[in-house]
């Protein structure tokens with residue numbers, strides 16, 4: 708069991724890491740942890756997460772009422788509190804705007820394709836929650852349907868929120884999310900993604916217990932998307948079949964034009 712002072716120093720250390728890695732700019736982002744069943748220790752509003760001192764942090768109850776601290780909690784505290792209420796297994800939450808993952812969030816794209824074994828093992832996939840105005844109930848409403856089943860969530864046109872059994876787990880999930888987004892982006896730039904098969908994914912999910920992976924991630928046909936799912940959508944044609952289809956389409960268009968113009 709860590710002391711409150713140790714937890715304060717841990718939040719400041721994670722604040723420096725997310726700032727040094729460029730996951731936040733200016734005073735963006737917020738970090739919190741559950742001190743005990745009734746108290747949350749959180750980063751304050753209006754300060755760079757890379758420059759926090761242990762006594763800058765704020766303690767609130769689970770309704771967000773300030774219990775101690777000379778600063779005020781972040782306007783995004785409601786999002787953290789929602790996660791603590793819905794997930795008794797979660798003791799820490801990280802919110803940041805890492806640029807590549809936030810790029811995917813801003814494109815409305817989930818990070819849900821089975822292109823990396825490690826990610827299938829750890830997070831399964833990372834969904835994108837619909838947009839909600841920051842600091843309002845719109846934002847908590849948008850992430851609520853996903854909170855129970857995912858440890859990392861992209862927030863449309865905003866950023867990323869991750870959670871874990873302890874602060875290091877929540878931070879690592881932020882780091883994993885940004886790293887995976889970068890790998891996914893590289894495959895997009897290369898113009899090619901080779902997805903793992905459903906069988907490969909099943910083996911990885913079965914290995915979670917062996918590796919001691921604790922995650923809320925569901926295992927559904929859509930999470931993550933495998934080669935089997937994309938193969939089901941793919942059709943193959945011979946050159947001759949393709950030429951016949953094109954000829955038929957041209958013939959159809961030609962007769963439509965002839966009827967329209969009344970010419971031959």
Ligand SMILES: [Zn+2]
Pocket residue numbers: 735736783802803804841865866
């Ligand atoms: Zn934010």
